[in-house]
Amino acid sequence: MTTATDTVATPTTTALVHISSLVTNDPSLGEGPLGLIQDAAVVIDGDRIAWVGETSKAPATDNRVDAAGRAAIPGFVDSHSHLVFAGDRTEEFNARMSGRAYSAGGIRTTVAATRAASNNVLNANVARYVVEALHQGTTTLEIKSGYGLTSEDEARALSIAAAHTDEVTFLGAHIVAPEFADDPAAYVDLVTGPMLDMCAPHARWVDVFCERGAFDGDQARAVLTAGKERGLIPRVHANQLSYGPGVQLAVELGAASADHCTHLTDADVDALAQGDTVATLLPGAEFSTRSTYPDARRLLDAGATVALSPDCNPGSSFTSSMPFCIALAVRDMGMTPDEAVWAATAGGARALRRDDVGRIAPGARADLALLDAPSHVHLAYRPGVPLVSAVWRAGTLV
Secondary structure, three states: OOOOOOOOOOOOEEEEEEEEEEOOOOOOOOEOOOOEEEEEEEEEEOOEEEEEEEHHHOOOOOEEEEOOOOEEEEOEEEOOEOOOOOOOOHHHHHHHHOOOOOOOOOHHHHHHHHHHOOHHHHHHHHHHHHHHHHHOOEEEEEEEOOOOOOHHHHHHHHHHHHOOOOEEEEEEEOOOOHHHOOOHHHHHHHHHHHHHHHHHHHOOEEEEEEOOOOEOHHHHHHHHHHHHHOOOEEOEEEOOOOOOOHHHHHHHOOOOEEEEOOOOOHHHHHHHHHOOOEEEEOHHHHHHHOOOOOOHHHHHHHOOOEEEOOOEEOOOEOOOOHHHHHHHHHHHOOOOHHHHHHHHHHHHHHHOOOOOOOOOOOOOEOOEEEEOOOOOOHHHHOOOOOOEEEEEEOOEEO
16 A cells, blocks of 8 residues: 555656657658658657657657757667777877877787776776767767786776676777787687686677787687677677678678678678678778778668767777768768668667667667757768757666
């Protein structure tokens, strides 16, 4: 029996109305592949979307928020980030942009700084970048390890990442640890044995940098296979710097995504088009290294599924901005604004094998971003302008 002094939580519903153009990513709800609805309304019930449609047909709710003609999109889904790190590589970036040769150690510089940092410092850094991304509309975020490269440092990186997201990736095979520079085979044995045993309980995914100067095809296969044996799902850093076996290996092993995909043969494109592996493109890396951009048009025309991610990391792409990457994808990678927005939302969800995010439809998690613009096209049309004016994550205005 409830008494007068008892507190009973009463569920509340909120309607966001008069949305000029709503991207649902559900063609059954609206026009075209993005399922666009004009003068739309979204009803949020708890942490879920309860109803979507035209404002004139919106049901009664406890609360009502007027979007005043702004556009709304699903929260961005970032399926590739490296946020557990310490230190700074400004000098490396400055040297690269100044045309000078630089050999500061790259990833190894960050490894040294990360190993020396306390848990509190690393956790505070991750929290800062997660909030930074959230303010730019990113409501789902994958976070990798990869800057510890000892069993203990990789495990603590994953534990710190898990405090901020469910999408945690073990990347002990980022590069060969400095201590094993003369014996990479022994490092692979460490990664596939004791390190994985310690790290697998903290992760959902296993990743490997399959690239010249990192891990070759046989080494990458050993890492991914060992991860699968411990219940982790593969992802692959593939074909970023050169042609190589990464994409083919990703498709063969049923990886959720092959990330970078900058240098692709026709066979690579065909494999991605015919399989379930998502091609996750990371234009921030090409921007920050003055490299050739991936050819998204080629992948899309072949029928491959494409996702976009900023690839936030301290060395090659120190940005957390998905809107910036959308603008790059449209300007330099052959994507239309519609394709780029889909890739940054539904595409990222596919790369994480999620169907509860990346769309605004009944039953989905209530993640959405309100833009200070009448259309999602403005994300590419007005590059560099902070258009995200409000963000809801799991039904909460953040």
